[in-house]
Amino acid sequence: MTFKFYLFDLDGTLLNLGNIRAYADQIFTKTLNMLQAPKIPNREEKLKFWLAGKDYIKILNKWGILEPQNFWNVYDKVDFELRKVLIDQKKVGLFNDVKDILKKIYETSNKLAIITNTAGYVVEYVLKKFNISKFFQEIFSMGPGIDEKFAKPSPKGVLTILDKFKYNPKELKAILIGDSKLDIIAAKKANIYACLIRRDICTRNKDYNQWKIQPDFIIERLDELLHL
Ligand SMILES: [Mg+2]
Missing domain, CATH: 3.40.50.1000 (HAD superfamily/HAD-like)
Incomplete structure (x- = not known):
């Protein structure tokens, strides 16, 4: 073809x-910590989140994150900072x-x-x-x-x-x-x-x-x- x-x-x-799931998880947890989320969800809950499509907002709300856009802004910044370091260290x-x-x-x-x-x-x-x-x-x-x-x-x-x-x-x-x-x-x-x-x-x-x-x-x- x-x-x-x-x-x-x-x-x-x-x-x-590297281990992409571990990488995403690291960013995710750091983001929730920075946003002072009341509870860090378990692995299963996080997986549901990634597959939720447009329903992801409901899941964030359930975790106490009420501003989804802010969540992604912080997530992206954490990702960017970590990526730059790992690229410079030739780990990525x-x-x-x-x-x-x-x-x-x-x-x-x-x-x-x-x-x-x-x-x-x-x-x-x-x-x-x-x-x-x-x-x-x-x-x-x-x-x-x-x-x-x-x-x-x-x-x-x-x-x-x-x-x-x-x-x-x-x-x-x-x-x-x-x-x-x-x-x-x-x-x-x-x-x-x-x-x-x-x-x-x-x-x-x-x-x-x-x-x-x-x-x-x-x-x-x-x-x-x-x-x-
Ligand atoms: Mg991919």
Whole structure:
């Protein structure tokens, strides 16, 4: 199958944040502490939160956080500060295959975009820092001024980008590559191909074959994209 439009998730797909769940959890807990939340939710409650879509506000309210936008502003700042430090310490960086494969996809006149739930200014910093901005014609990110209900698993980002690319499914094909269930849901809701990347097949997404919404492809390395 030949694709024309390649939509990439950032964290865990292109950027190696180590144990991504632990990373997000660290930011999350620090944010709740900074906002003096009365109670830190347990793992199950937090997982529900990430998958809640637009209902996330109700969950925040239940935890005593009444201003959701402020929650995300603090979350993004904590994320940005930690990321900068970890990047400088070389503890966070691109996966080894990223530059080479992005270049190959880009040079065959395909269109590439990033669709991420991370704040726009954080994304911009990361892309510049690793010198990969030039590969992406479009970026859909979260952050100040963007309603969090449009974060994946909402298909809003995918649909917005496809619209900008003047995508016509009858003519050319589009694929979203991501490392989480949220990516797969967003892609399938937008009616495009979904590719789950499982770089660490031993620990992450072990239960993927039980997901209600299934990816069309499963890969372990980015170069496999060239042969789908
Ligand atoms: Mg990800």
